[in-house]
Amino acid sequence: MSGILNSSIGRKFAMALSALFLMIFLLQHFAINLLSVFSPDAFNDVSHFMGTFWAIQYLLQPVLIFGVIFHFVMGFVLEIKNRKARTISYAKNNGAANSSWMSRNMIYSGLAILAFICLHFYDFWLPEINTKYIQGDMSGLLANGEFRYFEELQHKFVDIWRVALYCIAFIFLALHLLHGFNSAFQSVGANNKYTKGLKGFGKAYAIIIPLGFVFIALFHHFNH
Amino acid sequence: MNMNLTLKIWRQKNASDKGKMVDYKVTDISPDMSFLEMLDVLNEQLINKDEEPVAFDHDCREGICGMCSLYINGEAHGPDRAVTTCQLHMRMFKDGDTITIEPFRATAFPVVKDLIVDRSSFDRIQHAGGFISVNTSGNTIDANTIPINKHDADTAFEAATCIGCGACVASCKNSSAMLFVGAKVSQFALLPQGKVEATDRVLNMVKQMDEEGFGNCTNTGACEVECPKGISLENIARMNSEYLKASLKG
Ligand code: HEM
Ligand code: SF4
Ligand code: FES
Numbered sequence: 204m205s206g207i208l209n210s211s212i213g214r215k216f217a218m219a220l221s222a223l224f225l226m227i228f229l230l231q232h233f234a235i236n237l238l239s240v241f242s243p244d245a246f247n248d249v250s251h252f253m254g255t256f257w258a259i260q261y262l263l264q265p266v267l268i269f270g271v272i273f274h275f276v277m278g279f280v281l282e283i284k285n286r287k288a289r290t291i292s293y294a295k296n297n298g299a300a301n302s303s304w305m306s307r308n309m310i311y312s313g314l315a316i317l318a319f320i321c322l323h324f325y326d327f328w329l330p331e332i333n334t335k336y337i338q339g340d341m342s343g344l345l346a347n348g349e350f351r352y353f354e355e356l357q358h359k360f361v362d363i364w365r366v367a368l369y370c371i372a373f374i375f376l377a378l379h380l381l382h383g384f385n386s387a388f389q390s391v392g393a394n395n396k397y398t399k400g401l402k403g404f405g406k407a408y409a410i411i412i413p414l415g416f417v418f419i420a421l422f423h424h425f426n427h
Numbered sequence: 428m429n430m431n432l433t434l435k436i437w438r439q440k441n442a443s444d445k446g447k448m449v450d451y452k453v454t455d456i457s458p459d460m461s462f463l464e465m466l467d468v469l470n471e472q473l474i475n476k477d478e479e480p481v482a483f484d485h486d487c488r489e490g491i492c493g494m495c496s497l498y499i500n501g502e503a504h505g506p507d508r509a510v511t512t513c514q515l516h517m518r519m520f521k522d523g524d525t526i527t528i529e530p531f532r533a534t535a536f537p538v539v540k541d542l543i544v545d546r547s548s549f550d551r552i553q554h555a556g557g558f559i560s561v562n563t564s565g566n567t568i569d570a571n572t573i574p575i576n577k578h579d580a581d582t583a584f585e586a587a588t589c590i591g592c593g594a595c596v597a598s599c600k601n602s603s604a605m606l607f608v609g610a611k612v613s614q615f616a617l618l619p620q621g622k623v624e625a626t627d628r629v630l631n632m633v634k635q636m637d638e639e640g641f642g643n644c645t646n647t648g649a650c651e652v653e654c655p656k657g658i659s660l661e662n663i664a665r666m667n668s669e670y671l672k673a674s675l676k677g
Contacts, residue, residue, distance in 0.1 A: 290534055295435075301653050389663065392666075
């Protein structure tokens with residue numbers, strides 16, 4: 204078991220595990236965001252719970268942050284190693300003849316997602332940390348006594364440029380997952396009748412979830 | 428109808444030469460020729476002009492030895508599917524075409540001369556574990572005395588059809604050798620004779636593969652499409668799970 208991250212297959216396995224974890228997280232994030240479309244109150248309640256429950260704040264949140272960092276750092280490591288494996292490139296290469304654009308450009312779709320995550324942290328995570336742990340206001344309330352989460356969410360999506368950036372990022376996320384979802388199963392060594400059955404589900408996940416996020420962003424832009 | 432073609436070919440005097448693409452013209456090429464026969468015509472032309480012929484690898488010329496390589500118009504073994512370069516027919520091209528011909532590119536496949544690359548990294552991976560140890564003292568047990576279920580036997584056989592050509596590495600954007608190694612691991616992992624040494628085999632072969640400087644598989648699937656023998660990606664998944672099982676054990 205020792206030094207599994209020193210082997211090519213071990214690194215791929217770790218990459219896939221972090222990716223599978225991120226995809227489960229994404230589903231949960233999506234479900235909560237979707238609440239904001241149907242019921243601001245429910246969204247507020249869940250947000251307050253997520254933002255203040257100790258196990259989520261002090262256990263799951265660090266795990267998530269580690270997962271994200273691990274995933275993109277390992278992504279860069281693999282990309283650098285793979286480039287070293289061919290230092291002279293072909294004068295003519297017809298990649299489209301044998302593989303999808305998504306599969307050949309995971310590092311670029313990944314970089315776009317990383318840029319988005321930075322923006323997203325700046326938009327939501329940093330203000331949240333500031334309010335709760337620097338100002339010390341754990342109440343989750345506005346001056347008028349109402350929960351602040353839905354209000355803050357709506358406020359963020361007024362700016363059309365931010366909405367546009369979010370939408371573009373989700374397109375890259377869809378491209379990343381169109382290859383990544385099924386790739387992750389292959390990486391952990393599962394390629395059988397069950398994973399073949401999952402292929403359609405993977406494609407659906409990769410399109411529906413990012414499209415859903417786009418819908419939510421647009422919904423709040425047009426309904427505030 | 429016979430064809431006139433422009434060839435852009437990688438010329439490199441030796442391993443340390445920088446190398447460059449050089450243009451050539453060939454005329455009156457029959458569509459029934461194989462790609463290697465077309466190169467023979469070119470070389471005859473060059474020899475008659477007292478020029479250095481283009482060096483390229485070949486042996487059986489019937490798709491079984493895996494020696495012929497070549498990256499043709501941006502694809503390993505050219506645009507046709509499930510063929511080696513010696514099986515590629517000139518009818519895949521049109522009169523007036525320009526064809527780019529390059530050596531397989533990978534750090535682990537250094538160019539020896541022109542279009543010839545050194546694929547001994549594959550041999551070293553095989554030496555690291557691509558075999559079974561059999562007692563040949565005189566009373567060797569016939570393999571057929573051990574019953575094997577048809578599905579496993581067929582899958583192992585399909586994996587064993589890999590001819591070690593290296594097209595998978597050449598086509599892979601990461602120069603990964605995982606289809607080759609996956610096939611070589613699978614052909615034994617599925618059979619009772621191979622199971623005995625399965626743990627060491629996969630660990631040692633993967634270790635050697637990494638040491639040779641091949642890249643990491645990112646599951647683009649290019650190898651499977653370009654493989655002349657149709658070796659399936661399932662072999663890589665099998666190698667991955669064999670490897671993970673072996674790492675937990677060993
Ligand atoms: C933070 C920025 C990110 C970067 C820089 C990044 C980069 C990469 C890279 C380079 C790969 C390897 C390419 C491959 O194996 O084919 C990869 C794979 C993958 N990524 Fe990301 N990624 C990021 C975020 C995400 C997110 C947020 C998710 C999911 C919600 C995700 C899901 C996946 C999946 C499923 C795979 C396939 C894993 C595998 O093939 O084993 N990635 N990523
Ligand atoms: S797996 Fe296919 S492409 Fe790779 S070496 Fe074997 S026969 Fe050639
Ligand atoms: S020369 Fe033997 S496979 Fe092409």
